[in-house]
Each structure stands twice: as structure tokens, then as C-alpha cells.
Amino acid sequence: MAKVLLLNPNKWGRGITVIWVASHAAALRAHGHEVRLFDATFYADWAENEVSYNTANQQYQPTDYDLCITFKQAPIREDLQRVIDEFDPDIVFWSALSSHIHGEGEYVSIQFGHDLMTEIQCRAVRIAGGLQVTANPAQTLQRFPGLTYAMGGETELLIRDFADRIDRGEAVHDLKGLVLRNESGKITFNPHQDLIHDLDELPPYDYSLFEDQVFFRPYNGEVVRAVDYELSRGCIYTCSYCVETVIQHYYDFDEATSRGTLIGAQNYLRHKSADRVMEEITTLHRDYGVTLFRCQDTNFLTIDRTMLNRLADLFDQADLPVQLYIETRPEGVNAASVQLLKRLRVDGVGMGIELATQGFRENNLNRFSDQDKIVRAFELLKDAKIRRTTYNVIGFPEQDEQSILDTIMFNNKLQPDNVTVAFYSPFIGTGQHLKATEDAYFADYDYDIDPQLRTLSLHNGVNRELLQFYKNAFARLAREGLGELERLKREKGLAGG
Numbered sequence: 001m002a003k004v005l006l007l008n009p010n011k012w013g014r015g016i017t018v019i020w021v022a023s024h025a026a027a028l029r030a031h032g033h034e035v036r037l038f039d040a041t042f043y044a045d046w047a048e049n050e051v052s053y054n055t056a057n058q059q060y061q062p063t064d065y066d067l068c069i070t071f072k073q074a075p076i077r078e079d080l081q082r083v084i085d086e087f088d089p090d091i092v093f094w095s096a097l098s099s100h101i102h103g104e105g106e107y108v109s110i111q112f113g114h115d116l117m118t119e120i121q122c123r124a125v126r127i128a129g130g131l132q133v134t135a136n137p138a139q140t141l142q143r144f145p146g147l148t149y150a151m152g153g154e155t156e157l158l159i160r161d162f163a164d165r166i167d168r169g170e171a172v173h174d175l176k177g178l179v180l181r182n183e184s185g186k187i188t189f190n191p192h193q194d195l196i197h198d199l200d201e202l203p204p205y206d207y208s209l210f211e212d213q214v215f216f217r218p219y220n221g222e223v224v225r226a227v228d229y230e231l232s233r234g235c236i237y238t239c240s241y242c243v244e245t246v247i248q249h250y251y252d253f254d255e256a257t258s259r260g261t262l263i264g265a266q267n268y269l270r271h272k273s274a275d276r277v278m279e280e281i282t283t284l285h286r287d288y289g290v291t292l293f294r295c296q297d298t299n300f301l302t303i304d305r306t307m308l309n310r311l312a313d314l315f316d317q318a319d320l321p322v323q324l325y326i327e328t329r330p331e332g333v334n335a336a337s338v339q340l341l342k343r344l345r346v347d348g349v350g351m352g353i354e355l356a357t358q359g360f361r362e363n364n365l366n367r368f369s370d371q372d373k374i375v376r377a378f379e380l381l382k383d384a385k386i387r388r389t390t391y392n393v394i395g396f397p398e399q400d401e402q403s404i405l406d407t408i409m410f411n412n413k414l415q416p417d418n419v420t421v422a423f424y425s426p427f428i429g430t431g432q433h434l435k436a437t438e439d440a441y442f443a444d445y446d447y448d449i450d451p452q453l454r455t456l457s458l459h460n461g462v463n464r465e466l467l468q469f470y471k472n473a474f475a476r477l478a479r480e481g482l483g484e485l486e487r488l489k490r491e492k493g494l495a496g497g
Contacts, residue, residue, distance in 0.1 A: 135429025
């Protein structure tokens with residue numbers, strides 16, 4: 001039996017049941033390994049208050065979430081050292097892939113975990129995976145010298161096999177997917193491991209490592225018990241700014257149609273069986289009181305329809321008091337799919353608008369979403385009484401202030417139930433990262449990236465101060481229109497639009 005400490009370096013000060021923790025814990029425990037979690041979420045000297053920030057800018061409705069959680073006052077690094085001293089792990093592991101890759105700290109978790117471990121004394125090997133390793137393993141190991149190994153791609157089975165070999169005292173250097181640094185500092189990469197084609201090959205995900213307060217979540221003016229959850233992995237689209245393309249490239253899915261659809265997507269999309277999903281949902285509701293399943297699947301409505309219909313049948317039979325929040329694209333929203341979403345107890349749908357100009361989306365972002373289909377999708381969901389959330393992005397290379405204003409007014413036309421906006425961040429390995437760095441919109445590499453909390457843009461046309469203004473005012477302006485824009489800008493000392 002190997003002892004493995006999973007490290008979740010979440011800085012948001014809000015409960016996130018990071019999916020990779022649950023999936024990796026399950027894989028390791030199924031082989032008899034001892035697994036513990038050190039969760040940084042609620043340490044006062046580490047966390048930033050994401051809920052407060054996004055409530056103030058009207059992305060979230062006010063709740064009493066702060067009364068449901070307690071921040072730890074002990075210094076985080078002292079507590080981490082204490083836990084490591086007591087547990088004496090063979091492996092400390094942080095940062096990994098799942099469907100949970102879209103803007104809640106997943107990209108930068110490798111840096112934050114490294115920051116926490118830098119001064120920690122322990123005998124354990126230190127391993128990290130995730131998006132940055134998958135995109136550029138050599139630069140990532142150079143950037144984070146405290147790592148003993150790195151792992152690209154999907155790592156549940158790889159970390160399990162690594163732990164098996166550590167337990168047996170066997171060499172690990174030939175494991176597929178492993179990135180190694182020898183004594184002279186030379187970095188080598190093993191051949192990539194295969195995709196996990198059958199997600200039921202993984203044991204039921206294990207959420208028992210999370211402390212109870214992690215399950216509380218602000219949601220539409222209430223505090224509910226929630227988990228982040230995945231039914232599937234993969235996306236059929238190749239948007240040039242999205243980290244999904246990094247994973248596609250790692251597994252040699254490099255061809256797409258002229259309309260941005262992945263060629264061979266049927267071999268890249270994978271899903272759990274309906275029975276496995278129902279088993280996990282039932283367990284999480286029974287054992288942890290979870291009523292909201294925040295589905296992190298990249299595009300819910302591209303999940304195999306036979307599987308979803310079978311799952312709807314199981315929901316009808318079980319009649320559990322649970323609901324789903326999903327993300328999808330407007331192309332999949334029609335009368336039939338909306339009825340399926342109702343049967344699946346979908347309470348809310350998030351859709352990426354990104355920005356309003358269809359030509360910019362298509363030519364700059366390789367994202368082909370017809371404007372009329374977006375409008376129609378929002379109408380259909382409204383008629384079905386399914387809550388709608390828009391996902392918007394500001395600060396793309398070549399985006400100007402008028403584009404931001406057009407996007408605000410497009411949201412005003414859609415009248416969603418919730419409006420969110422993120423700062424564009426250049427993720428290494430994506431096409432937009434190359435554009436952003438070559439044209440000096442961003443540095444070649446940025447630390448501390450967080451699309452919700454900060455922009456690191458070097459954009460001269462729409463500078464950081466202006467981007468921060470629109471981040472703070474976006475939701476309000478999307479609901480009320482631009483009538484107060486000039487006054488709000490003057491209050492912040494910004495020139496008139």
C-alpha cells in the first residue's frame with residue numbers, strides 16, 4: 001500500500017468539489033492505496049473571496065453563504081507541513097484533467113500547488129498533471145523545479161499504476177504519460193498513454209475526502225448542497241481559445257472541418273453509462289445531501305442521446321429531489337432536447353456567448369455559433385422555465401471597446417436569468433495563446449492567471465483599467481442597458497465611450 005496525499009490548492013475561498021480529486025481518489029483506493037486530501041480552500045491566509053467579488057458585480061445573487069463556512073486561521077503552510085509529517089506520504093500529487101477545465105482555477109492549480117509545496121520538507125515524490133503539463137511538459141517542468149515528475153493527459157490510471165509500482169519497489173521510469181527529469185536536469189517524455197475510452201472503467205468517484213462545508217454552494221440566491229460532476233469527457237469543437245484543444249492535440253486529434261468541428265470526434269467523446277451516473281447521483285444525494293449537480297461536461301447535449309434517454313428513464317423511476325446545472329451550445333437546443341432536459345431535472349443551462357460579433361467569433365476564435373440560433377435557444381429554454389446563464393469574455397486580442405458594448409447589448413436582448421463575464425486569459429497550447437503572445441497582447445507566460453478575478457492583459461486599446469471596469473459593470477449594464485454608462489465611467493475617472 002502506497003500513501004498518497006492529494007493537494008487541492010483552490011484559492012477561491014468557495015467550495016469546489018474538484019472532480020479530479022474524486023476520480024483519482026477512487027482509482028487509487030480501488031487498488032488498496034491510502035489517500036488523503038489537503039484542501040487549501042478555506043485558509044484565511046490563502047483564499048481570495050470569489051463569492052464576495054462576483055456578488056458585488058452582480059454575477060451572483062446575494063446569499064448568506066458566508067454564514068455557512070468557516071475559514072481556518074492557522075497558517076496554511078504550517079498546517080500542510082503538519083499534515084505531511086503526520087501522514088508521511090510516498091506521493092504528493094496535485095493538478096489533473098477531467099471535464100472540469102473551464103475557468104475555476106484548473107489551469108493555474110499546478111503553480112499554486114507548487115507554491116504551497118516549495119518550502120515543505122518531506123520524503124515524498126512530488127507529481128503534478130493538468131493542462132500546462134499536457135500542453136508543454138518540458139517548459140512546465142522547467143518552470144516548476146520542485147516537481148519530481150509530471151504527468152500529461154488523463155492520469156487516473158497512470159497515478160494508480162505509479163502508486164502500485166512504488167508500493168512494490170519497482171521502477172516507474174517507463175510508464176506511459178510520465179515526464180521525467182534526470183539527475184543532470186535533462187527532461188524526457190515517455191509515449192502518451194491512451195485515452196480512457198470507457199469511463200465506467202474508473203470506479204465510482206469518491207467525494208468522501210472533502211470536508212462538509214465544501215458541499216455548500218451559492219446558487220440563484222440560495223445556498224444549496226452541490227457537487228461538481230461529470231457524465232462525459234471531450235468536445236466535438238475546436239475553438240482556438242479553449243483548453244479542450246490542448247487535450248485533443250495530446251491524443252492526436254488534430255484535424256477539424258472548416259466549421260470548427262473535430263474530425264474523429266466519435267472516438268474522442270466518451271461518457272459513463274446511465275446506470276453508473278444514477279448510482280453516483282443516488283449515493284451523493286443519500287450520503288452527502290447533495291441536491292444540485294453542477295455538470296462540468298464541456299457540451300452536455302453532445303453526450304450520446306441513447307445514454308441520456310436511458311438516464312431520463314432512471315430519473316423518472318427514482319424520483320430523487322435533485323436538479324442539474326449543465327453547459328451546452330445553442331446548436332443542440334431544440335424542442336426535443338429541451339423536453340429531454342426537463343426529464344433530466346435540468347434547472348439551469350449555461351451557454352457561451354463569448355462576444356456578440358458573429359464574424360469575430362468565426363474568424364478569430366474558430367467558433368461557429370449562429371446568432372439567430374443563440375436567440376432561439378434562449379427563447380426555448382425560457383418557455384420551458386429552465387434558467388439561462390450567459391458566459392461572456394472580454395479582453396480577446398483585437399477586441400475593441402465597441403465589441404464589449406455590443407456584447408453587453410446582445411445580453412440585454414437575450415435577457416438571461418444570470419450574466420457572467422470572464423477576462424480572456426491566454427492558455428498555453430491554444431491557438432489564441434500564440435496570437436496573444438506574438439502580437440504582444442500578453443506576456444509569453446503569465447503566472448497567477450484567473451479569468452474571474454484578474455486580467456494580465458497588455459492590450460493598449462482596451463487596457464486593464466477599462467477591462468476591470470467592464471468586468472465590474474457588465475452584468476448591471478446587460479440588464480439595464482447603457483443609459484448609465486457615461487456616468488459610471490466618469491465616476492471611475494475613465495474617458496467617455
